[in-house]
Structure formats: structure tokens, C-alpha cells
Amino acid sequence: MSAKFSEFVAPAPSYEDVSAQLTRIQDAFSQASDEAGRQHVIAEWEQVRRGLDSWTSLTHLRFNQDTRSDEYRKAREFCDEITPKLTELDVRFKRQLLESEHRPELERRYGPQAFALWDANARAFDPAIKSDLVEEAKLEAEYVELLASARFEFDGKTYTLPEMRRFAEHRDRDVRHRSLHERWAWFQQRGDTLDRIFAELTRLRTTMAKTVGLETFTDLGYLRMCRIDYGEDEVACFREQVCQQVVPLCMEIKRAQARRLGLERLHYWDDLVHDRRGNPAPLGDHDWLLGRAQEMFDQMGGGLGEFFAMMQGRELLDLKSREGKAGGGFCTSIPVYGVPFIFANFNGTKGDVEVFTHEAGHAFQGYKSNDLALYDYLHPTTESCEIHSMSLEFLTWPYMGLFFGDDAERFRSIHLAESLLFLPYGVAVDHFQHEVYRNPEASPQERHAMWQEMERTYLPWRDYGDLEYPSRGGFWQTQRHIYLAPFYYIDYSLALCCALQFWVRAQQDPEGTLGTYVELCSRGGEVPFRELVRGIGLRTPFENGCLDDVIAHGREHLVRSGWIDGSRSVPE
Numbered sequence: 001m002s003a004k005f006s007e008f009v010a011p012a013p014s015y016e017d018v019s020a021q022l023t024r025i026q027d028a029f030s031q032a033s034d035e036a037g038r039q040h041v042i043a044e045w046e047q048v049r050r051g052l053d054s055w056t057s058l059t060h061l062r063f064n065q066d067t068r069s070d071e072y073r074k075a076r077e078f079c080d081e082i083t084p085k086l087t088e089l090d091v092r093f094k095r096q097l098l099e100s101e102h103r104p105e106l107e108r109r110y111g112p113q114a115f116a117l118w119d120a121n122a123r124a125f126d127p128a129i130k131s132d133l134v135e136e137a138k139l140e141a142e143y144v145e146l147l148a149s150a151r152f153e154f155d156g157k158t159y160t161l162p163e164m165r166r167f168a169e170h171r172d173r174d175v176r177h178r179s180l181h182e183r184w185a186w187f188q189q190r191g192d193t194l195d196r197i198f199a200e201l202t203r204l205r206t207t208m209a210k211t212v213g214l215e216t217f218t219d220l221g222y223l224r225m226c227r228i229d230y231g232e233d234e235v236a237c238f239r240e241q242v243c244q245q246v247v248p249l250c251m252e253i254k255r256a257q258a259r260r261l262g263l264e265r266l267h268y269w270d271d272l273v274h275d276r277r278g279n280p281a282p283l284g285d286h287d288w289l290l291g292r293a294q295e296m297f298d299q300m301g302g303g304l305g306e307f308f309a310m311m312q313g314r315e316l317l318d319l320k321s322r323e324g325k326a327g328g329g330f331c332t333s334i335p336v337y338g339v340p341f342i343f344a345n346f347n348g349t350k351g352d353v354e355v356f357t358h359e360a361g362h363a364f365q366g367y368k369s370n371d372l373a374l375y376d377y378l379h380p381t382t383e384s385c386e387i388h389s390m391s392l393e394f395l396t397w398p399y400m401g402l403f404f405g406d407d408a409e410r411f412r413s414i415h416l417a418e419s420l421l422f423l424p425y426g427v428a429v430d431h432f433q434h435e436v437y438r439n440p441e442a443s444p445q446e447r448h449a450m451w452q453e454m455e456r457t458y459l460p461w462r463d464y465g466d467l468e469y470p471s472r473g474g475f476w477q478t479q480r481h482i483y484l485a486p487f488y489y490i491d492y493s494l495a496l497c498c499a500l501q502f503w504v505r506a507q508q509d510p511e512g513t514l515g516t517y518v519e520l521c522s523r524g525g526e527v528p529f530r531e532l533v534r535g536i537g538l539r540t541p542f543e544n545g546c547l548d549d550v551i552a553h554g555r556e557h558l559v560r561s562g563w564i565d566g567s568r569s570v571p572e
Ligand code: ZN
Pocket: 358, 362, 385, 386, 389
């Protein structure tokens, strides 16, 4: 019988035990007399790594499920403390493998990608940065706890930050405006703390980069993200294409949105509402939604139905928002049990369906590639992971009637419009981080000005009106990734460029496209990003013209569904 989540155990490691295990593994590898012997040692190492990562996942997950629990907080603090020391042990063996005379033999067996990843891990780490890593984790936790502690009294009730989002997309303009006032007043009151945490993070990250022999944290950030087959120049080329091609289409979308809402000028508090009927919302609550999701996955095929039944049966979903629970949504893996786990904060909006199909895509991929030859291949690097999640958002389009009834078509148009609008936001966050780490000495005011510059370039329609804090450049502080996962954010835009290509294909050949999707998921991370993308016949986001098809089809769909005005010529 397969264990349920509530029965999962992953004992906390002791440094001495892991150190002894790893030393034994390193000796055994040196002494192994043949290929079979070396593979046996690597299999043992796999078990150790899977155990440690399961413990890390569970520790962070439980803390996110209840940030107020002392027990979970202490466990997470211990995890944050010991992780850099465990990384040191891990990197020591990886270096041995990288330098081994048997490397060609191992590459033949496991593929060269593992070596590329280990090389990035080794270059991103030096024992001298251990204490800085602990410090970094503490600051990140401070940010998470600060945001999780936010409470808003709104129209007689108390809400958390994720719960407040529903008012930002409320039909009533006044409710939206007032709720955003409350939200940003909270950020304004904590502006000094948010600035201080980020300034310390920037200083620490820059110091660590220099310690490992790199020029700026950007270089270290790329290594941490394990960017194997592209660098800063390719990313800049993609940002430029988004600026040239997507921003003008987004301007059209925003103009049409203002017309539908009957407004002369759109303000930030109108951003999330697309017409006077208000946004489509799922027709039922949490439990109802899970029932529809099972129906949908059963109808889709490709193994998704069986996968989702397993997720429900083994309690691998925590989707309700509640006090003390951290914000956001994510999927994590518990490799010793060979299963993923989905964490989200449902709030009764269409976002519940979007977050859910997104995280289900991540989870399905982990489930499909659990048995690959090497633990490093369980997931690819994150820009590729986000293809699995975002593509599933689009592949589930035909089934949206199950959740939204007659509003399904409206949901689809909004989803497409918001996806296109996301592309420039994603590159803005990315470009901002490049600026931040290029100028680590910048003052908080200068950082806010850098963000404003990004908004002018990539989000020229944004108008914060009388919302004081974001008007002065504070918006970026609500974007968790900037604090918690530097340089992650571009991955969403890179992946979306690929997911939208899946969408274009699925319109013509739904079944074949689902097959290709399952094939992609099953490959896990055995090759780097560009190779995965080319392997399924998509264009990589770094080629000139990568967005041509997507923009043409996207525009055509929006015109056909009456979402934007077709008489307007394609902007040059
Ligand atoms: Zn994701």
C-alpha cells in the first residue's frame, strides 16, 4: 500500500552521519575496480541525495503550511543552517566525478548533462561562502514571514495577503481601488524593512559572487540556475523581441480593455478586470473544483487521470488559503516516496484554476520522470520546468467549460490576453535584476527608480494613480522571486514562449500535441533547455522571430473572439 502524505517521514540528518556516508562513498568510488562497481556507488549516492532532498522538501513545505508553528520554524531554521554544509559534501563528490579519469565512461552511461550541472554546482560554491548562505536563507525567511504576517481589515473582515487578491479583481471598481489602497499602505508602512532586507541580500549575494571568483552576482545567479546552454546575451535578445513585438500588441489589448470597461483611462486597479461582467470565477468551491479536475484529467488521457487520482488518494494537495499559511503556489517533490506535492492558496477566483493546472503540470512531469537514470534528471532546469506547467494551462483549454460553464470562452480569451501581458512583465522583472546586481551599491531610492524605468519600457500602460507606494517605484517588492529566487523570473517568460507554441499546435492537432507534451515531461532533465525545446520541434526563445507565430495566432484569436478590435492594423 502506498503511503499517504500524513504518514510520510523523512528524519532530520546529522552532519556527522552524512559526512561519514559521503566519505565512504568517495572512497568506494576511488576503489571500485570496474564500471559496474562505479555505477553501484553512484546508485548509493542517489539514495543519500533522495533522502536529504525529501527531508528538505518536507521541512520547507510544512513551514509554508503553517508559518506560526514553532516546531516547523525550528526545523526550517536547522535546515537552513545545515544545508550549506551538506552542499559542501555534495560538491566534494561532484568534483571527484568531474575530475575522474572514468568521466568518459560515466558520460556514456548517464549523459553529459549531469556533468554540466555538477560543474555549475561546483563553480557556484566555495566553502568560504557557507556562513553567507546561512545568512541569505535567514533574510529570505524574514521576507516570507513578514508577508505571511500581513492582515487586512477590509469591509468588516480580516484577510491575508493572498486572500486580498480577490478584491483586486472585484467587479466593483471602488472595491478594487480601496482594497489596493489597503494593500499598498501595508507595503508603504514596511517599506524601510523591505528595503533593508533587500539591500542586505544584494550585499551578501555580491560578496558571495566575488568570493567564488566571479565578477557580479549575475554570473553566480546564472550558475545557481544551472543555465547550461545560454547566457546573458541570449536572454537580452529575447527581452528585446518581447519589447519590439509583444509590447505593441499589449497596448492594443489594454486599449480594448479600457473600451470594454467604458473607461477613458485604465488605472492599475482596473488591470485585472477585463470587462464589465467581471472575471469568470469557478462555479464551485475547493472540493467541487477537485471533482471537476479529476473529470477533466480523465477525459484528457495521456495518463493524467491516473496521476491525479493518485495525488488525491495520497493527500498530495494543500490548496486552501488559511491564516498562517505562506502565500503563493508551488510544487515540490518528495523523492523517496517518488511523488510530487502541490501547495496553493485558493481564493475563489479564476486564478485557482490557473494556479492549479499550472502546478499540476509540474507535478505530472516529476511523476513521469521519477525513474530516470540519475536523480539530477528528475526535473530539468526551471525554464524547462515552466514549459510543463504553462503548457498544461493551455492544453486544458477545451475543458474549461467544466469549471466556468458558459463563461469558458471568456476565460480563454482572458487567459490568452493575460499570458501575452505577462511576457513583458516577466522580462521587466528580469531586466531589473540585471540592473540591481550590476549596481550593488545603489540606494533603495535608486533601486525604486530602476524599477520605474523598467515599467516605462515594458509596461508603459501602467498607471498607479493615487496609489502612492507603487507610484514611487515600490511595486517590485511584492514580487517574491526577486527576494527569494534571483534570476528565476525570466524562466516564466522563456517557457511561456514555448507554451504558447504548444497552444498554437494544439489548436490544429490536440491529440498529437498532448502526446508531445507527455514525451517532453518524460524526458525530465536529461538534456539542457535548448535541446529539450528543439527535440520536440519548437523554436527556442533566443532565435530571432521566435515569437512571430505566437503573436500572429494570438492576435488572430483575440480578434476572432472580439477581444480586440480587428480593424486596427498590426503595429509595425
Ligand atoms: Zn511554475
